[in-house]
Amino acid sequence: MADFDLADPAFVAVYDDLPLWSAACGQLLLEEIRLAPGLRALDVGCGTGFPLVELAERLGPAGEAHGVDPWAAGLARARQKIARRGVPNAFVHEGNAEALPFPDGHFDLIVSSLGLNNFERPAAALRECRRVAREGAEIALASNLQGTFAELYEELPAALAAAGVADAGERVAVHVAHRTTVPRTQDLLAGAGFEPVQAVERSFRMRYADGAAVLAHHFIRLGFRPAWEELAPEGSRAAAMEALRQRLDERAARAGEVVLTVPIACVLGRAR
Numbered sequence: 001m002a003d004f005d006l007a008d009p010a011f012v013a014v015y016d017d018l019p020l021w022s023a024a025c026g027q028l029l030l031e032e033i034r035l036a037p038g039l040r041a042l043d044v045g046c047g048t049g050f051p052l053v054e055l056a057e058r059l060g061p062a063g064e065a066h067g068v069d070p071w072a073a074g075l076a077r078a079r080q081k082i083a084r085r086g087v088p089n090a091f092v093h094e095g096n097a098e099a100l101p102f103p104d105g106h107f108d109l110i111v112s113s114l115g116l117n118n119f120e121r122p123a124a125a126l127r128e129c130r131r132v133a134r135e136g137a138e139i140a141l142a143s144n145l146q147g148t149f150a151e152l153y154e155e156l157p158a159a160l161a162a163a164g165v166a167d168a169g170e171r172v173a174v175h176v177a178h179r180t181t182v183p184r185t186q187d188l189l190a191g192a193g194f195e196p197v198q199a200v201e202r203s204f205r206m207r208y209a210d211g212a213a214v215l216a217h218h219f220i221r222l223g224f225r226p227a228w229e230e231l232a233p234e235g236s237r238a239a240a241m242e243a244l245r246q247r248l249d250e251r252a253a254r255a256g257e258v259v260l261t262v263p264i265a266c267v268l269g270r271a272r
Helices: 009-014 020-032 052-059 072-085 122-132 150-162 168-177 182-192 211-216 218-223 225-229 234-255
Strands: 040-044 064-069 090-094 107-113 133-144 194-208 258-271
Touching: 009 072, 020 052, 020 107, 020 133, 020 194, 020 218, 020 258, 040 052, 040 122, 052 064, 052 072, 052 090, 064 072, 072 090, 107 122, 122 133, 122 182, 122 194, 133 182, 150 168, 150 234, 150 258, 182 194, 182 258, 194 211, 211 218, 211 234, 211 258, 218 225, 225 234, 234 258
Parallel strands: 040 064, 040 107, 064 090, 107 133
Antiparallel strands: 133 258, 194 258
């Protein structure tokens, strides 16, 4: 630790804890991909730099890792990490997954952690990944799956109905269905020109004291609660969230806590 000054604000600024969500998927991906000296890797949807920077370090100085994301502020954060950690073989590029700024057949390894559910057009994004992959290149997609927060989605239709949403069950079903599955991901890979090779599945749990803790959690407020609220008419959203809190509190009273399960997978393929 001699090179790191824990009192230096510049160091502290990049020593941010990874959200548990990102850590779980990124760790699974890093466990499953092939690492070898000299590989040229691409992280599609690299955000603030995880697993991009870690991947560059694990590849070593003979390899290189490039990250692409349209989020300019996120890339600025990634550049801070690259500079502060001293990782000269990590590079970031502002761009879209459907129009990657690289020539054909450029990469030996393509990864995306939590990108698949967020691509506007996943099939188009993966076709572009195939364009920049050399023949035989590996692709690894880590993502949460359908079944994420199943315990909460068991309660949500009734909470929406209590707020006056007549077709609550149908709305929740459509919302849940947008997340990927392992077979769907494998079909997307095959359609883009990758041969599906392997899928490794796991799950983790997020535990909360009660419903209020769930709904107030920063990550829930960032990534989930707005979409839940939009399932109800604008004037009924507060009532719907209050009804959901109550139902989660009832679950906590029965079980001693609220447990939300997150199934994840790393799906691997090879460029044909």
